[in-house]
Amino acid sequence: MSAAPTGLAAATEIFDAVIIGAGMSGLYQLIRLRELGLKTRVFEAGTGVGGTWYWNRYPGCRFDSESYSYGYSFDKDLLKEWNWTEHFAPQPETERYLNLVADKYDLRRDIRFGARVKAATWDDANGTWTVELEDGSRHRSRYLVTAIGVLSTPTMPGFPGIDDFLGQSFHTGLWPKEEVDFAGKRVAVIGTGASGVQTIQEVAKTAAQLTVFQRTPNWCAPLHNGKIGAEEMEEIRTRYDAIFQRCQETFSCFLHTPDPRNTFDVSAEEREAFLEQLYSERGFGIWVGNFKDMLTDRAANEEVSRFVAKKIRQRVKDPKIAELLIPKNHGFGTRRVPLETRYYEVYNQPNVTLVDTKATTIERITPAGLRTSDAEYEFDIIIYATGFDALRGAFDRIEFRGRDGVTLKEMWKDGATSLVGMLQDGFPNLFTLLGPHNALGNIPRSIEFNVEWVTALLRHMQRNGMTRAEAGPEAVAKWMDHVMDVARGQLSMEVDSWMTGVNINVAGKQKRIVARYTGSAPVYRSWANEIAERGYAGVLLN
Structure with missing residues (x-):
């Protein structure tokens, strides 16, 4: 594995890996990529770390997983150091927790804040991704990891006149840092x-x-x-x-x-x-x-x-x-x-x-x-409080263009596909943490598994002199057959919700699809682990 792509002076910066997002998955992936010796940059649209727990500051925002089952498990010292004050921690506490992690591992030096990714384009000749930010800057990397979250793209209703309102208005997923006072006010939710x-x-x-x-x-x-x-x-x-x-x-x-x-x-x-x-x-x-x-x-x-x-x-x-x-x-x-x-x-x-x-x-x-x-x-x-364009929404807002100029949005127009939710056919070296068909549930537990799986794959590539990884079409088809099989008979698949890709606030998203993995997390992990144990069978490596 080369230290960094060369001959690409047109790009402002060149990295081994780029991570999109500095939430819980982005922070952990950065820690692990550093351990592989990869020069890594994280691009984060916000001004601080935390992802979900940075943006969602609305009143009452808190865990619905028990706090002590939600935090990172990989650092025994962190577990000894941190005190949860409630069984279901409120947002400010969780944001403080993730800032502590960023401080402990000195993560901010590799994070660029206020940096929203606009597009990412694969260059097959050079084997690199060009990542373009909304400010027009362009950056090259061998590997691209999406840590963009499941519920990170707020949706507004299509009511006319939204911009006409003269009072204060907020989406819960884009809540201001300043305190909002409701005392004596007439409020609509x-x-x-x-x-x-x-x-x-x-x-x-x-x-x-x-x-x-x-x-x-x-x-x-x-x-x-x-x-x-x-x-x-x-x-x-x-x-x-x-x-x-x-x-x-x-x-x-x-x-x-x-x-x-x-x-x-x-x-x-x-x-x-x-x-x-x-x-x-x-x-x-x-x-x-x-x-x-x-x-x-x-x-x-x-x-x-x-x-x-x-x-x-x-x-x-x-x-x-x-x-x-x-x-x-x-x-x-x-x-x-x-x-x-x-x-x-x-x-x-x-x-x-x-x-x-x-x-x-x-x-x-x-x-x-x-x-x-x-x-x-x-x-x-x-x-x-009109929700999110879940799972796919954050992907759709970035133009991911893979081999032969195909965009991820085009490829997913009839429903997303993947290999264990983390690799795509036609998009080399794109690793999607918490993408469609990941096992969700208590999300940090999925994050740790997925980050470790991606890290192990990259370590395998380093040891064997490989620089490209891509989901093979046959492996994708086999995985998607399994995804569809476990979804059959689930009553949730009959219901309009973000979990079935139906959100009436989002134009063009009326077709019900299997947007997530509905089987058990242990079975999901067994599929992913078997791929790794068989030398990443089904993954095209070179």
Whole structure:
């Protein structure tokens, strides 16, 4: 492996590797590439590290994975040094954590901030990528790693007049660093997905009037967060090995995994008691630790949905509002479940109003607020909790052009393809951390595996004098057959969501696809590890 491409003076800088993004995956990949001796540059659009935890500063933003299962596991000293203060850490704490990592490893010297990548073009003759930034500068590298995140491309609704509003307005995924004061203000929140739920329950505490505009309700479950004291943190430290081992064994890398029983294997009384237990426990247990057939058997899913609907009706005083908050177009868990803290009780407050935008459509944003089909509203602040162009969105906003001038967007027009989510056919030396068809779930656990897999591949290439790696078409076809096979029978595949590539806020994204890997994380890892163990069978190396 050459130290750096030569004969390319037209580029402003030349590197062995370029990483796009300085979030959790970009930081870890930088640490590992340094260990290989590769001259590496990270381009980060923001002014600081953190990725998701840099951009998403909205009120109430926090983990839905237990903090001690979320942080990096690779550094034993870091595990000893860092104290989590809550079972589900808030955004400011996570951002501080990632800044500590950047400081400890002196990562900023290899990161260029305020650098948004516009395009990346493969030069087959020279075996290099040319990376062009929005400022017009161009940079060359042998290897290109995308660490651009799963939910990193915010989408705005297509309402006319958005720029006319004279008050303050924010997207949850592009929240300002300055504190936003809601006290005494008239506030609108548009959207009730995960970020909307977290925002609503916080804004409702101080706003004079909060109006929630809901298009599609989501099934939500209690977070049951709590503080972690010094003594409990010390006890958690003694269990870190077991915690991370548990994450390796479970279906989606959470501390929770499906119960081995089917829903109707037990009596109605036992079933009710089990669901009550899950509803009272911390975290995602009620979603990913439920009966094993809950996400594949329609009758089983209806039983759990009935239980959660009952809970919503108990918590919301107005029966009409409760019915509006209960999803009718998808079953519990077939979309990612937002975890909440007294979210449903918010709608019992006199300062909170819920508007069903399917019955009363938003027609336009006005200078004073917004207009629906039957009313005019005035607001001081409008918050767009309208989600993200997930998985593919960040890739689509960069023009990746591979061999023979083909763009990644063109190649993926009928649905993304990959080899274990990390390599592409026709795009040599492009490594996609958290790309389509990665095992997601508790994402940092996927990040560490993927970074280690890419690093091991590059180490193999170094040792064997190779400079190019590309997914072979037959291996891609075999992997995609497996991706499709494990998706069959999943109730989530029938539902419009970012997990199936359907987001009605994004023009041209109406076709439902298998946008993610729906099998278990252990099976995903076994596929990737087998490729490596067989000398990277299916990967074209030279």
